[in-house]
Amino acid sequence: xxxxxxxxxxxxxxxxxxxxxxxxxxxxxxxxxxxxxxxxxxxxxxxxxxxxxxxxxxxxxxxxxxxxxxxxxxxxxxxxxxxxxxxxxxxxxxxxxxxxxxxxxxxxxxxxxxxxxxxxxxxxxxxxxxxxxxxxxxxxxxxxxxxxxxxxxxxxxxxxxxxxxxxxxxxxxxxxxxxxxxxxxxxxxxxxxxxxxxxxxxxxxxxxxxxxxxxxxxxxxxxxxxxxxxxxxxxxxxxxxxxxxxxxxxxxxxxxxxxxxxxxxxxxxxxxxxxxxxxxxxxxxxxxxxxxxxxxxxxxxxxxxxxxxxxxxxxxxxxxxxxxx
Numbered sequence: 322x323x324x325x326x327x328x329x330x331x332x333x334x335x336x337x338x339x340x341x342x343x344x345x346x347x348x349x350x351x352x353x354x355x356x357x358x359x360x361x362x363x364x365x366x367x368x369x370x371x372x373x374x375x376x377x378x379x380x381x382x383x384x385x386x387x388x389x390x391x392x393x394x395x396x397x398x399x400x401x402x403x404x405x406x407x408x409x410x411x412x413x414x415x416x417x418x419x420x421x422x423x424x425x426x427x428x429x430x431x432x433x434x435x436x437x438x439x440x441x442x443x444x445x446x447x448x449x450x451x452x453x454x455x456x457x458x459x460x461x462x463x464x465x466x467x468x469x470x471x472x473x474x475x476x477x478x479x480x481x482x483x484x485x486x487x488x489x490x491x492x493x494x495x496x497x498x499x500x501x502x503x504x505x506x507x508x509x510x511x512x513x514x515x516x517x518x519x520x521x522x523x524x525x526x527x528x529x530x531x532x533x534x535x536x537x538x539x540x541x542x543x544x545x546x547x548x549x550x551x552x553x554x555x556x557x558x559x560x561x562x563x564x565x566x567x568x569x570x571x572x573x574x575x576x577x578x579x580x581x582x583x584x585x586x587x588x589x590x591x592x593x594x595x596x597x598x599x600x601x602x603x604x605x606x607x608x609x610x611x612x613x614x615x616x617x618x619x620x621x622x623x624x625x626x627x628x629x630x631x632x633x634x635x636x637x638x639x640x641x642x643x644x645x646x
Contacts, residue, residue: 323646324417325626328380330371334630337369337383339623345421347395352424354407358440358620359387359416359644361633363561372564374584377413384416384644385409388430388439398424406430410443411586416623418646431605438608438615441641442601446613448585449476450600452558453484455588456532460485463525465548466534467491467541468561469509470501472641476613477534478506483612489521489530491544500639512544521548532556539563546572546580554579616640 322344327336347353365384367373391405401407407427414420430439458464464481468474469490478501481488488508492498495511502509510520521530529550535542536559546555546568555578557566572578589597607613618640621629626644633642 322418323623324414325383325623325644326380327369327383330369330379333366333369334627334634337626337630339626342382342417344419347393347398347421349396350398350423350425351395351421352391352398352401352407352427353393353419353421354387354389354409354415354427355392355419356387356389356415356417356646358389358436359384360441360444361629361642361644362386362444363559363633364444365416366630366633375413382414382417385411385413386441386444387412387415387420388436388442389415389420392419395424400424401427401429406439408439408442410447411589416626416644428601434605434608437617437620437643440643441615441617442604444585445472445641446476446480446604446615447589447600448558448583449473450480450604451585451588451592452477452534452556452583453480453486454596454600455583456554456556458484458486458532461487463487463489463528463530464532464534465489465491465521465530465545466536467512467545468536468559469506470497470637471536471561473536473558475501475504475506476615479613480607483607483610487525487528489524489548491517491541500637504639512541518548529553534558535566536560537562538566540567542566543568543572546576546578549576549578551576552578554581557582618642620645622646 324342326340387409401424408430412422470492478488490509498509508524510517532554533545534556535545538560539562618638620643
């Protein structure tokens with residue numbers, strides 16, 4: 322079979338390439354999946370660079386989320402059968418024509434869910450809804466997030482609105498405010514404009530902002546912390562701009578703020594099965610109702626992995642970049 326691999330850590334557009342690998346065989350409790358579409362996430366690219374929390378042995382496979390069809394079943398598997406359409410999230414090595422996974426780690430793709438949505442259902446949407454659930458937010462409460470025009474930012478805003486939670490989104494450029502408004506997402510503030518913090522107070526009417534989500538790092542994390550209310554929680558969700566947080570000690574002390582991290586793969590692994598099932602059902606319901614949208618920016622064949630990576634790294638991109646074997 323063909324797979325996207327790398328023999329060294331480095332910039333993904335330079336080191337990723339297609340190679341022939343032995344077709345894997347499922348062991349007990351496992352199934353083999355024929356990939357139909359796979360998604361490129363930022364954490365996949367960080368893994369290729371060798372800068373993520375998980376560092377594979379070289380030479381390494383790549384990719385962690387895909388939708389496909391079961392084409393072989395190992396001993397003892399009863400819940401899945403050949404021909405079932407399944408979703409793999411957090412399973413390493415799915416940028417391949419075929420991959421093997423524990424049957425229990427796969428999710429049946431909801432009937433009627435388009436492949437382009439199914440291919441990206443787990444990592445970002447599930448992380449977004451898990452984050453909202455983890456914060457124990459009540460309808461009417463306010464939170465603030467940066468990178469509001471990113472994939473996770475859009476999902477958090479849409480899911481929060483569906484749950485009755487209010488969100489102030491921060492973007493760097495004034496153009497980002499218009500982009501999100503055109504997408505039906507309001508309450509957006511550009512931090513490059515003077516008086517942006519006053520603008521937030523106008524939007525919220527002075528109501529407490531109980532939590533903030535930072536996906537950028539650096540001074541942007543400090544911007545989020547600066548508008549939280551006393552006792553607020555700052556969640557480090559990503560590090561698109563910087564691997565360090567620049568936070569005011571005054572804000573931490575006088576707001577008595579809490580700062581903590583959120584790693585979706587760990588949260589998902591530790592989550593009770595009943596809660597996980599409920600949240601996935603909610604995601605499917607929100608997508609079906611049009612309350613949550615999962616746009617696709619472009620789809621690339623494996624042989625164009627370099628173009629796919631460059632497309633994924635393009636600033637202002639709306640929607641995920643997908644790979645097709």
